[in-house]
Each structure stands twice: as structure tokens, then as C-alpha cells.
Amino acid sequence: MADRRAQLVTRVRGMLAEALGATRTRLSAAQAELTADRERLARIRRAAAAVPERVGAERDRRLAEIDERHAARIAELTRRAAAAAGRESPGAASAEWAGWSPTPPGRAEPPGALRIGTLRVAGAEPVPALVPLLDAGHVELTGADRDGGETVVSALLLRAVGRAGPGGVRLVGYDPEHLGGGLAGFAPLGTAGLLTFVGPGGLGRLLDDLVEQIRRINETVLAGEYGSLRELAAATGRRPEPWRVAVLLGGDELSRHERGQLDRVVRTGAACGVHLVVRGVSLPDDPTVTRVRVEPDGARVGAPPGLPVRLDPPPPATLVTETCRQVAARVNAGPAPTPFTDLLPPPERMWREDSATGLTAPIGEGPDGRPVLLTLGDYPPHALIGGPSGTGKTNLIFAWIGALAARYSPAELEFYLLDFKEGVSFARFAQGRRDPSWLPHMRLVGINVNTDREFGLALLRFLAEELRRRADAAKKHEVTKLAELRAVDPTGHWPRIVAVVDEFQMLLAGRDVVAREAADLLEDLARRGRSQGIHLVLASQDVRGIEALWGRPALVAQFTLRIALPKALRILAERNDAAQSLPRHHAVVNAESGMTEGNQVARIPSASDWETWSELQHRLWRMRPQDAAPARLFDGDAIPRLADAPDFRALAAPETGTLRNPVALLGEIIDVQARSAALRLPRAPGRNLAVLGTRVDEACAVLDAAARSLARQHRPGSARFSIACLDPDADPAARSLYEDLADDAAWYDEETVAELMAETADGLTAPGGSGSPHYLLLFAVDAAAGSLGARVGRRTGLEHLRRILHDGPERRTHVLAWWRGVARMRADLGGPAARTDQIGAWVALDTHGGELGSSLYPGTGGPDWYPRPWRGLFFDRAVHRTGQVIIPYGPSR
Numbered sequence: 001m002a003d004r005r006a007q008l009v010t011r012v013r014g015m016l017a018e019a020l021g022a023t024r025t026r027l028s029a030a031q032a033e034l035t036a037d038r039e040r041l042a043r044i045r046r047a048a049a050a051v052p053e054r055v056g057a058e059r060d061r062r063l064a065e066i067d068e069r070h071a072a073r074i075a076e077l078t079r080r081a082a083a084a085a086g087r088e089s090p091g092a093a094s095a096e097w098a099g100w101s102p103t104p105p106g107r108a109e110p111p112g113a114l115r116i117g118t119l120r121v122a123g124a125e126p127v128p129a130l131v132p133l134l135d136a137g138h139v140e141l142t143g144a145d146r147d148g149g150e151t152v153v154s155a156l157l158l159r160a161v162g163r164a165g166p167g168g169v170r171l172v173g174y175d176p177e178h179l180g181g182g183l184a185g186f187a188p189l190g191t192a193g194l195l196t197f198v199g200p201g202g203l204g205r206l207l208d209d210l211v212e213q214i215r216r217i218n219e220t221v222l223a224g225e226y227g228s229l230r231e232l233a234a235a236t237g238r239r240p241e242p243w244r245v246a247v248l249l250g251g252d253e254l255s256r257h258e259r260g261q262l263d264r265v266v267r268t269g270a271a272c273g274v275h276l277v278v279r280g281v282s283l284p285d286d287p288t289v290t291r292v293r294v295e296p297d298g299a300r301v302g303a304p305p306g307l308p309v310r311l312d313p314p315p316p317a318t319l320v321t322e323t324c325r326q327v328a329a330r331v332n333a334g335p336a337p338t339p340f341t342d343l344l345p346p347p348e349r350m351w352r353e354d355s356a357t358g359l360t361a362p363i364g365e366g367p368d369g370r371p372v373l374l375t376l377g378d379y380p381p382h383a384l385i386g387g388p389s390g391t392g393k394t395n396l397i398f399a400w401i402g403a404l405a406a407r408y409s410p411a412e413l414e415f416y417l418l419d420f421k422e423g424v425s426f427a428r429f430a431q432g433r434r435d436p437s438w439l440p441h442m443r444l445v446g447i448n449v450n451t452d453r454e455f456g457l458a459l460l461r462f463l464a465e466e467l468r469r470r471a472d473a474a475k476k477h478e479v480t481k482l483a484e485l486r487a488v489d490p491t492g493h494w495p496r497i498v499a500v501v502d503e504f505q506m507l508l509a510g511r512d513v514v515a516r517e518a519a520d521l522l523e524d525l526a527r528r529g530r531s532q533g534i535h536l537v538l539a540s541q542d543v544r545g546i547e548a549l550w551g552r553p554a555l556v557a558q559f560t561l562r563i564a565l566p567k568a569l570r571i572l573a574e575r576n577d578a579a580q581s582l583p584r585h586h587a588v589v590n591a592e593s594g595m596t597e598g599n600q601v602a603r604i605p606s607a608s609d610w611e612t613w614s615e616l617q618h619r620l621w622r623m624r625p626q627d628a629a630p631a632r633l634f635d636g637d638a639i640p641r642l643a644d645a646p647d648f649r650a651l652a653a654p655e656t657g658t659l660r661n662p663v664a665l666l667g668e669i670i671d672v673q674a675r676s677a678a679l680r681l682p683r684a685p686g687r688n689l690a691v692l693g694t695r696v697d698e699a700c701a702v703l704d705a706a707a708r709s710l711a712r713q714h715r716p717g718s719a720r721f722s723i724a725c726l727d728p729d730a731d732p733a734a735r736s737l738y739e740d741l742a743d744d745a746a747w748y749d750e751e752t753v754a755e756l757m758a759e760t761a762d763g764l765t766a767p768g769g770s771g772s773p774h775y776l777l778l779f780a781v782d783a784a785a786g787s788l789g790a791r792v793g794r795r796t797g798l799e800h801l802r803r804i805l806h807d808g809p810e811r812r813t814h815v816l817a818w819w820r821g822v823a824r825m826r827a828d829l830g831g832p833a834a835r836t837d838q839i840g841a842w843v844a845l846d847t848h849g850g851e852l853g854s855s856l857y858p859g860t861g862g863p864d865w866y867p868r869p870w871r872g873l874f875f876d877r878a879v880h881r882t883g884q885v886i887i888p889y890g891p892s893r
């Protein structure tokens, strides 16, 4: 039992010990866990204590970053805003006053908004505060700061004036309280009509006028084609109307009518360049109205509350007046010319027009900004241009020729041009020494023809011949008009011809044969040229020119196109005085024979200065057809050279035998092709030449050309030239000829001339005397009267001479002699009543027509010949009905 007890005790003890041990183990585990948890708690507490500090730092960092980004963004935005403002408001629209000057916009460029100050943005660069005005809207100023308001008005107006170009802005002021005081600095504009004031009580009229302008611009300028002048300018590069800015500074309450008109201007003005700048007058709410409020504590712009603006200082008073003075001076000096290129098609469109039915080209710009066109065709066929000297007639001719030449190719259009006044500006159309180009359409340019009316006549004859050729061709093809002829003969060369004669009255002056024939030819060309594509353009600075035509109403009636330059008289119809009030560089163009209803005013571009013209001419010249020849230039002041004469160059000696019909060239004929006057010297009675007059140089020139041209037709040694010089003044010329003719020439003087006569006369009777040609060139033969009066053998020298004149030509012996007067020649021929039929041809120099009467010239009284320097009258009784004016060739060396 005890054992059992003891066993029991032991078991209990063991169990207790086991339990104790387990408990202890659990306790220590629990204690360890407690410690660990405590430690964790302490750690967590520590960590928790650190969190707010870190989060705050993070938050601050993020905030700082956002601030920085924001500041950079603001800076970027303001920079961009400033740059945009710079673009939106270029040059004078926003420049600082120091160094400010007007900068008119380019052709299609908008004027831009106008700066009045800067917008303030903390920490960023200032942004210009811009107010849209020109082409954009209206400005209403309010607020108690009067001076500040005035600053804004003068800044806006000066910037507008500076952005518009001279005359581009017109101001109307209405300032009933200060009577214009607020705009005093702009007063110089008044001298050019660019600033007008409306007195108290005039507001209604002013607004009515603005509304009327808007209506007119909408109807006639925009004409449904464009929505605004801004659009028109962008599309065409033209701005036909100025901007009109009405500055209304206070006044009484508006009447109902005035209010209504003001509202209309606000709604519709900006599209038509009509703008308001007002203070003390309220404008209706409209997107085009910008409000600027100027209070003593600052200014704000835009719809309330508006953006705060720091206003610019006012423009310096001297800058305002000086700018306005210069603008007014420029406007008073006349409008700047429009560029010549406005008249030209773009290069790729040049020479693309067809002239079958007519020629149309712009000549300038009308008041509505559209081109004013000139047409030549069946109607109107011919043009009359008039304007006093210096009003731009020459320039207009250049502009018209240029506009036509750029559109029509030389196959479609040819020009003939004649200038009767002194000057060489038209010489440019022909090839020159300095400039190798020429206008490919130009066939003939006559300059300095003032004394050579025959040249005008020659041109008219040439055109009459061309008219006949065209009429014949039309008849052959059974058509009547050029357009039809071109249709049935498409490969034919039928360009329209425009003949321009400047100072044409010179051609019709006087009552002589030239004037009569010229008027008849003109009348015929004017009447019939219309349908054959020959158009006349006659210009005159002088009312007498026009009057010269007035006596021929049938002729005048054909000139239905009239162009009157400022102050031109009698070009337009009698009661049409539109030309009297024309500004400089303008013309009235009228295709209704000058009747008032046909008036069109055109502003003519400057076309005649050398650079402007030559740029076009060079372009067209480079486009010329390969076989194009330069225009013939006839310069009345130039002396032609024999060596250059086409007829001289064409002469040549025959390979074998003797030439049967040699010709002596005497000078250049005044005609359209530079032909030479030619005297034929066949074996026929009378084939001798007399040169008559006292002018040594001209007489020598005629004989020299005759001898040299004859020599060119004979092989060396096949003709004989006997030169007798009896006037020492003629010696150098005669000697030079003698030397050049070399072995074929023999020299005689006073001592030996009688021998020449005797030997030549005797030779005529010798058998076989008609062998080789013999030319006697006798310089001042009348001076040998003494030595020729003496007998040589049975006869005197003079008798031998008469015999040579009489019998020589049939034996190839011709006398080409210079007598210093008709009476002296007659004396040598046998006395005043002597026959002159052995002188078959003569050239009269300073010998009046009256002296050439009786047997030397058909009819009575002699030819219509008034001697003039370096000209002669050539008459060959074998071929001429009337004399022919010639220009002797200049010295050969």
C-alpha cells in the first residue's frame, strides 16, 4: 500500500514536476514573447514618431516642384504671349517711342493691333497690351483719369498713322469741349486733308458720312466679292480705300438718329476700314469694341473687370508733329507710284494672249483698286493722248507698250514709234551700244525727227502699203476683217500693228505737201485701219496738235479712245473737264470719244525709268524668236555711214565684163527701211549729177558716196575716176577719195582741169570710145570758170565740159559735179537761158526750192524745199515725180 502510495506520490510528484517544468517553459516563452512584443512596440513607436517628419518633407518637396513648374510655365506663356504680340503688332504698331518711326505694312500684310502699354504678370516679363483697331474694331475709353485717356488716344492714333503708309489713315475729329485740343499734335495732317474737324453740332453729319462711306465701299469696292477690305487686300495685295478713324471726344447726349448711326458704324464699320475711337460716348456691346478704363489707380483693358495694364508714356509731342508733318508732305507730293509690275502678267503667262479680235492691257489702277483696261480693236480702233509737257505722256506710252508687249508675242503685235520731240528715251526700244537688247515687237523707232517730217510721212506711206496688202489678202480670202483673215489664213503673219506718233502735230504743221499728204494718209489709215488691225496712237502735249486734227472731223471721229493726262485740254469732250482736277500721275481714260459718262480715272505706274523698263525688255528679249531682227532706229540727229548702208554692202563688181547699169549711192533716204538714194547711170543721155549749194562738207559727202559706191561695182582697173578739186576747203575730202580709189583715180586741179576736159571730150569721138566707164568727179567746178574759159585747141574748157555732159553718158562717161549755186551752173552750161536737160539728176543743199524751178523741176515754182543742215533734196528726172529728201553719208574715215 505504501508502495502504492509511494508510487502514487512519485507519480504525482513526477506529474507535478512535469507540469511545473512545462509551466516554466511556457512562462519563459511568454516572457520572451512579451519582450519581443515590447521591443516591436518600441520600434513601431519609434517608426511612428518618424513618419510625419518624412511626409512633411515629401509634401514640401512636391510643392516646391509644382511651384517651379508653374513659374516656368508662366514665364513660357508670357514669353509666348509677348512673341505673339510682337508678331500681331509689328513695327510701328508696338515699338517703344524711343527710336519709333512709321513702318507701313507690305502690300497684303495686315496692319496689326496697336500697343497701349503692358500687362503686368508677377515674376514674368511684361506682355504688350494690344488694342485691335485698323481692320478690326473700335475703342471706347472710360474712367476718371483724363490725361491717361489722352495718352491712349494719341498713342493709338500715332501708331495707326505709322502703320498705314502716307495717306493710308484719315482722321476726323469731333471734340466739342476742347475744339480739337486733344488732337493738336496731329494738326499737320490737316494740310494734306488727312485730318478734319467737325464742329459742335456736326456729329450727326459726321456719322451720316461714315455710314455713307460704308455703304459705298460695300457696294462698289467690295461689291459682294469680298467680305471686307482686309480680305480684299489679302487676296489682291491692293488697298483701294484709306482707313477712316473718327475720334469722338465727348459732347451731348446722342439723339436717336445719331445713336442709330453710331450703332451701324460699330456693327459694319470695321469691314470697311471705318473705325471709332471714343471717349465720353458709349458704344454698344459688340465683339469689335475694346474697352479701356483709365482710373487714377491704374488702367484695365477688356470686358470688366478687365486686365490690369501699365500704360505706355504718351508719345513725345515732337514725334507726333514731325511724323504728321512728314506724312502730310509725302501725301502733298502726290501718291507714290504703283509698281510697273502691276501691269504685267506673271512671267509664265507672258505672250499668251491672242490679238485676233483686239489688244487689251491694263494701264493703271482705278479708284476702286481694280485695273483700268485699254483696248484697241474694231472699237475703239485708235487713241488720242494729250497732256501738257511733264505730265507723264512719255511714261504712259512706256507703260502701255510694256503692258501690251508682255501679253502679246511679236507674232501678235508689232509697234512702230515716232517721236517728233527732241529726246532719246524711245531709243531704248532699239539695240544700243550700251544695251544690246531691244523690244522684239518694235519694228521701227524714229527719234529726233522734229525737222524730218518726211520720216513721219514715210511711216504713214509704209502703213498705207501694209493696209493695202492686208485689204488685198482679205479680199482674196473673201473676208473683211483681220479676225476673219486670221481664221482663214492661220499660218499667215498678221500681227496687229500699233503706230505711236508722239507730238504728231509737227507732222501736220504748215500747209505744204508733207502736211497735206500726211493728213490724207492719216485719215485713210484711221478709217480703214480699224478692220485691218492697224491702230494709230497719236499723242500731243499741245492743244494745237489737237486743233490740227479738229479741222478734219472725219479723222477725229475715228479716235474714240481718249487718254487725258492732268490739265490736258481738248482731248475729252467739250464739257468734260475731268482732266483739270486730276492728281499727278493719273489719267482719264475714256473710250467714248471723251463723253463724260465714259470717264475712268487711272493711276499710272512709273514705267519709264531705265531700270524698271529694261528689266521687262531684257526678259522679253530673251524670249524673242531666233530669227528676230532688231528694230530699225532712225535718229534724225545721227549721220549715217556709207559702210553700214545695206544697199552699199549689197553692191559688188561683176565677175566678168562691164556693169551695164551702175548706180551711184548719194545718201540715205528718209524712209522706213534705211535705203540709199540711188542714181542709175546707164548709157543714156542726161545721166549726170549736179550737186548744188555752198555747203562744202555735204557736197563732198554726196560726191564721195557716189564715187565709192561706183568703185565698188567695178573691178580694179576697169573704170576711171577723174577727180578735180577746185576749192581748197574740199581738198581733204577729195584727196582722201583719190587715195582710196588708188590706181583707178587721177587728180586734177585748176591748172590741169582744162586738159581733163579737152582730153575727155576728144576721147568721146575716138573710135571705141565707149569702152571702160569714166566718172568725172568735179568738186566746186564753178571755181574753174576762169581756167575753163580759156581755149584749149579749138574749144574752151567749158565747151568741152558741155560736150561731155551732152555726149558723155552714152559713152559711159558721166559727170558728177558740184556747183556752188544754180546760177553758176547755168552760167557754165551756157547762160541763164541754157538748157539743163543734160543734168538728169541733182541734189540741192542750201539751195531754195524757188531757185530750182523752170527746167530743173516739173511744174512751176520749184519744189517745196527749205534747206536744213545735213539734208539734201534729190531729184532724178528719169524716175521721180517729186524730190526726195536724203541724208548725206558721213565722212568715210
Ligand SMILES: Nc1ncnc2c1ncn2[C@@H]1O[C@H](COP(=O)(O)OP(=O)(O)OP(=O)(O)O)[C@@H](O)[C@H]1O
Pocket (backbone or CB within 6 Å): 337, 387, 388, 389, 390, 391, 392, 393, 394, 395, 396, 541, 585, 586, 603, 604, 605, 606, 607, 608, 609
Ligand atoms: N506715273 C508716274 N509715276 C511716277 N513718275 C512719273 C509718272 N509719270 C511720269 N513720271 C515722271 O515725271 C517726269 C515727266 O514725265 P514724262 O517725261 O513722261 O512727261 P511728258 O508729258 O512726256 O513730258 P514731255 O512731253 O516734256 O517729255 C519723268 O521724270 C517721269 O519719270
